[in-house]
Structure formats: C-alpha cells, structure tokens
Amino acid sequence: MFQDFKLVDDRPVAIQVKEYIKRLIIKGALQANQKLPSTREMSGLLKVSRNTLIAAYEGLEDDGYTYTVPGKGSYVAAMLEPMTSDHGGADVSAAWQIDWKARMNEYAVSAVELDIMKQGIRAKKGAISFTSIAPDEQLFDLGDVKRAFMDRMAIEGQVLLNYGYAKGYKPLIDYLMRYMENKGVDTSGKDMLITSGFTEGFDIVLSALRPSARSGAAICENPTHHTAIKNLKLQGFEITGIPMEHDGIDVEQLEAVLQSGASRFDLAYLTPSYHNPTGIVMSPAKRSAVMKLMMRYQIPVIEDGFNEELRYSGAHIAPLIATAGQGNGVIYIGSLSKVLFPGLRVGWVLGDQALINNLESIKRARSIHTSTIDQSILYQYLLNGNFDKYVKKARMEYKRKYELTKACCDAYLPEAKLSGDGGLHIFLTFPTGVNTRHLLEACTEQGVIFTPGDRFFIQEGEGTNTLRLGFSRVTDENIEKGIRIIGQQVRGFL
Template sequence: MFNDFKLAEGRPVYLQVKDYMKRLIVQGALQADRRLPSTRELAGLLGVSRNTVISAYAELEEDGFAYTVQGKGSFAAAVSPVRATEDKVPASSEKLDWSERLSDYAQLAEELDLMKRGIRGAKGIISFTSIAPDEKLFDLDSVRRAFSDRMAVEGNVLLNYGYAKGYKPLIDYLMDYMARKGVDTRDKDMLITSGFTEGFDIVLSAIRKKSGTVLCENPTHNTAIKNLKLHGFEIKGIPMEQDGISIGGLEQALAEGAYDLAYFVPSYHNPTGIVTSLQKRLELMTLMNRFRIPVVEDGFNEELRYSGSHVAPLAAMAGAGNGVIYIGSFSKVLFPGLRVGWVLGDRRLIGILESIKRARNIHTSTLDQSLLYQYLHNGNLEKYLRRARAEYKRKYELTLACCREMIPYSSLSGDGGLHLFMAFEQGFDTRKLLAACSKRGVIFTPGDNFYTDGTGGNTLRLGFSRVADEDIRKGIAIIGKAARELLNS
C-alpha cells in the first residue's frame, strides 16, 4: 500500500493526498477502525510535506472518512459500502443483459452512428473528412476578452439558471441579425439550441406525422438523414442540379405524394457545395407555398459567402408568411465547441419548441451563449469572417485547381464553403478508392452516406478547411493516382 501514489500537476497536493486516502478507505483497502499511518510516516511514504498530510487528514475527518483518537492518531471510519454490503446484497454483482432492454430508437441510433464506423484519421494521415473550421484561424484573444467583458458585467447571472428560450441579449442580437438578412421578424420568435443538430431534432419531434414523409435535396446532410430516420420519417430526396434542387423533380414529387415537411440547405449545400440560385429559391418557395408545406431551412455556412452578391435566405422570401423554420449556427464559421444554434420561426411554434427544449435539457449553456453574444457585440465576427473567407477562398481555389489537374472525375461541384463534391463515372466505387487511398495515407468521405436512396456510390466529399496547402496538393495527387489505377483496372 501507499506505493502507487502519483502526483498530478496543478491540483493542490493536500487534496491529492486526501483523494488517495479516501479511495483506500471507501474501497475497503483501509478497513474501518484501522489506524492510518502517522502524518510523519505518510509524508515519508508519499514524498510530500508533513503539513500537507495534516491538511489532508483534517479534511478526511471533516468529511467523515476518518476520526482521531486523542493520543493514538487517526483511524479509518466505517464507510466502505462494497465490503460492508457484500453479504447483504446477494445479487449485487449479477449482471443485466442491457441489449435485451434497449428501445428500437436506441438501437437505430447506434446503427446510424457513422462516427462509430468512420475511418479515423491516424496521426500523419491527410484527412479530407472534416468540414470543421480550421482552429488556427481562431482569434483566442477576442474570445478571452469577450469572456472577461461578460463576466465583469454579470458573472453570477451567467453561472446560475437561465431561460429555456435562451439568453435574452443573444436572442435580440440574432433577431436583428436575421432582420438584416431580410427576414420579416414580426410574429416570429427564436429559440436558442445547442447547435443546428439540436434545433433540427427538436423541430422533428414537434411535427405531426400525417403522410410521414419529408422532402429534401438528394444528396443531403447525413446528420439530417440520420435524424429524419430516427424520428421515423420516410425521406423523399429530389435530385440536385448545378444551380440547386431540380424544380422538375420537385414538381413531380409534389404531384405524386403528400409531405409533412421539407428540409433544404440552400447555401453551400452539404455535401455538394452548391449555392441555390435566386431564381430556384423563388420557384422553390412558390411551390412550397402552393402546397402548404412547411420548410426547415438549414442556414449552413451562409456566412461563408466569398462573392459579393447577396442571396436572400428562404426565410426572407417567405415575407410575412410563417411556413419557414430557419435553423442557424455559427459552428462551421466560428467555434463548434460553443454549442449554440438558433431556430427562428412562427411565434406560437417557437413557444412549443421552448417547452420541448426545457424538457430535454433546461437550456443551452448560458456561458456559451453570453460569450458568443459578447464576441458578436464586440464586432469580432466581421473581422473574423474577413480573415476566414480570405483563407478558405484561397484553399478552395487551390483544392479546385488540384482536383481539375489531378483527379479524373466526371463532375465536380462546390461554389466555395469548406468542401468540394465530385462524381466519377457510373459504376466507380469510391469506397474502393477510399480503401486504396487510406493505405497511402489519405482519407475522404465517401458520398453514398449523403444519399437518401442508396445511390451515390461513385461520389465523394473533400473537406479542405483543416488541410494544409502542401497536404492538399499531396493528398489530391494520391487520390488522383489511385482513381486512375481503379479506372484502368
């Protein structure tokens, strides 16, 4: 005993001694009423000062894990539950078979959890799988300043319970932000969520299943596909064209079936990278209005537009209508670690979503919300976006040029953002390509994950946001070479 004590950095030493002794007492290694080593002895055994042990023993005693007998020293208190109860709880170590006790939802959640099956980027591998922001661009000083600014204003408010709807200053800021995108915010309201995914999950829980089918682009965001399936919806995917969803395909689908909801990603669509044209946005909204289908608009990466032209979100095109639910997030632009997103929609609907949010997790971290608010308020987003856009644009152009030069694809899309999408000739298998590339130290995301109908086996997504220039060139050369070999085999 006492020979496995290891000091960790940063934590007060007397607490580490207390933790260590407490564990021995609770787990029964130091049984009840056994004398503890003297403070001098233990100090020697653990290699710490005697004062440290004195403090540790005092705390153990205060917490009821030890007691002192005058003139005799310290003794372990009777607290070991495991030892004390071993004979009283006969079946204590019997095991339940949890797999028998899981809901269909739980099993499906694991089955659809691609993260558990994905190829992990080992150290040194060139990975095009991520579309998370490049953390080298983060302006930590602004984040630190935002934190200290806000803590100074209302630190203890931030640390106590907040409201399910969200942190008021952030809601006000974002409502104004959305108004500046052209959204008519009258009779609308906003719920702050822990990112886009939670917003989407809550919206899906709130929607009644009548037809049980949801319209979306095909391919589309794989997390959205997963959540639609988890909520028991059928998915009707409409093919993508170079300027957005196929309007003809949409008209046909609308003629053939009924839909409870539509889900669209009009800007830097995931995975194709396509920005839906203004014309198509208008046509799309006209159809949704005519068929009275509510729309969930995924504001994905809208902030990352490189070009100057402004294309209004669908939520703006709906005017005073209440059919569009806009879900926004700065996760791909600013900091994904801050889990903050927002749902903007009809006021009555948001009231219902608020109750669901409260039932799920009370509210989103006030610290995250207030930090984001202060960061935005301080004017950091604009400065950051200028840098980020310039950097991503450069990477985008480099990636595009490399792909054009080195990969024998048959079509390529991506108007900017953080990724490109490409298709090879029919019958080409990008999972075989992935296997070949992976051996040579390069990975990407096979495109079939994004398809609603099991197709897309000949496609892939290349995320370039976190790949260094040199690795972009090297990685794409390897993909190109492997693809040519496969095509010629």
C-alpha cells in the same frame, strides 16, 4: 501499503493525496474505524509536506470518508458494504449482470446503426484527412475570445454561473433577431429559441412536428446532410429525396412529387446556401420557385443556414425565410459553428411565435437550457465587433484554399465532375466505374482519407461514385499531395 502513490504535475498535491486515500477506503484496503497514520507519519510515507497531509485529511473528513476523535487522530468512516447472499458470505454483485443490448429499444439500436462516427474511417497517424469540414483552429482569434469572456464575467459573472432560461440568453436573442433582420427577414410574429448547436435545434423541431398517429414524411434534397438523414430516420420520418442540379434542387421533380401526394408530406428540409455535401448555392430563381410550391401545398420548410456566412463567390442571396415575408411557413435553424467556434455549442431556431412557445417547453424538459456562459461569450464577442473582422479573414483564407483544391482536382482528377461554390468543402462525382468506398480503401493504404458520398444519399446504393473533400483544416502541401494520391488511385479503377 502506501508504496504505490505517485504524483502528477498538473494537479494540487493535497487533492492528489486526498483522492489516493479515498480510493484505498473505497476499495477496502482501509477498513471502517481503522485509525489513519498521523499527518507526520503519513507525510513521510508519501513524501509530501505535513501541511499537505493536514489539508488532505480535512478534505476527507469534509467528504465524509473519515472522522476525527479528539486527542486520538483520524479514523476511516463506515462505507456501504458490498451486496452479499441472503445467508452472508462473499460479494455476489458480479451475478447482477444485465444484457443491455437486449434491452435497447428500436431508437437506441438505430442510433448506433446510423452513427457514422462509430462506423467511421480509421487512418494511421499522420494521414492526410479530407474528412473534416470544421473551421481551421489556426484562424481563431483567441485574444478577442478571452476579452469577450472577461468582459462578460466582469459584468454579470455570478448570474452566468447560475441556471439560465430555456428560451435562451436574452441579450443574445435580441442580437440575433437583429442579425436575421439584416438578412432581410421579417421578424414580426416570429420568435427565437437558443439551442446547443444546429443538431439539437433540428431534433427538437422534428420531435414537435412528428405526427402521433403515423410515420412522418419529409422531403429533402438528395444528397443531403447525413446528420439530417440520421435524425429524420430516428424520429420516424420517411424521406423522399429530390435530385440536385447545378443551381440547386430539381424544381420540376419537386413539383411532380408534390402533385403525386402533397397531403402526406409533413415538412421539407432544405439547405439553400453552400449545401452539404454538394456545396451548391441555390439560385434566386429556384428559391422563389421552391417557396411558391411550398406555399401552394402548405408544407412547412426547415431551412438549414449551414455555412451561409462563408460566402466568397457570387453575390449575397437572401435566405428562404426572408423570401417568405410575413408568412410563417419557414423554420430557420442557424449556427455559427462552421464559421466561428464549434466548441461554443450555440445555435438558434427562428420561427412562428406559437411554434417557439412549444419548442421552448420541449427544450426545458430535455436539457433545461443551453450553457449560459457559452451564449454570453458569443454575445459579447459579437457585441465587441469581432465577427465581421474574423469572417473577412476566414473568407479570404478559405477562398484561397478552395481555389487551390479546385486547381488540384482539375489537374489530378480531370475525370471527376466538381461541384461547390465555396464554404469548407467540394463534392466530386466520378464515372460510374469508380466506387469511392473501394477507392477510400486504396487511398487509406497510401495515407489519404476522405468522406465517401453515398452516406449523404437517401437510398442505399446511391452516390457510390461520389465523395466529399473537406479542405478547411488541410495544409496547402497536403491538399496538393493528397489529391495527387487520390488521382493515382483513381487511374486503377478506370
């Protein structure tokens, strides 16, 4: 015994010793009331200092795994015995086997079926990956983030480490309310809920708007964000997709759908700026037309503020919620994850005060509150004036990569129609003879992967000739090389 103890470099030795002995006790290698070797003897067996053993033994006693008999030493405390049959005998716990798959409800089964990460693309190490639309971590200004953390912890560190409020960290809420006002939003009669990123905010809103007596019905752009499709389906919404044009949603088609059955739609989900996956920015004229239709038919709009801050082409365009004025028909869900740091899981929902009041209670019931430390770091980072400096740098870099990616597509993929006005990705539509699922298989063999476009469409079988290229985390060399390889494979399909 004690011959299999091995130290690792990155943990305190006393903790490693304590955990090692604890495992022996749990496994039954050390029995209840068995005397442990003395600290002097054990230090020799494990080849660590005696002071380390003293600290480890004290930790074991504190955790209830051992007890001390004065003058005699440390002994193993009694543990809960494994289950045995009614007549005694061997451990029978192995007989308690539940078929968890059979017990999963429709929601759980659907979650797995819609989980594209589990059905995701598998590529060899070193492959050129265009699948990500996360920010490039090489741009992160770690010094400013560390400073923000230290500044906030110095001010109220003990408070930040305790429970927070379901609605959110008030200094951050106040800051973001002013931030939205600077986008032209009339915040009178509106309030804000802080969430753990966009996805939680969207899910909470859907759960509040889902009808109780029937399936919900939603309108959205087609294609659209696959996470939105997944959550709409999981929440029981039937989705009607409206095709996209070069400057945003097809307004005539939208109006025709509304005229045919407006009363049955519970909400519309729209991404007007740097739309995912097409990258299209909805024109001012279409924004106005869409909002007039939604107002006429009294349909609430969930606006996704996706990538809104990464504008590096064209003039600033106000979000839909700004065009609504004092109206309360738009629910804006924002996040800085695609601009700043996805590791800080902070998003927000801006909407009517009565709506936010209900969403706050749902949030409290589900997760109590979003990490207060995350919220406070973001707040201090913004307060310190780092955001504008960072965004300016990020825009310049992503614009350069966008132009490089576009030039490579023009050179190597001339048969593809390209859409995307900025952000972190572009969207390609090929002639109908190119199935991008099959193209992906061929490219994977050549060490290049991308996201097939069909997963962004509402109905199965749509968009089979499309793909999304995320360029934000790909080097210049690999952008050129990867797109050239995709072009070579496309030749075979044409």
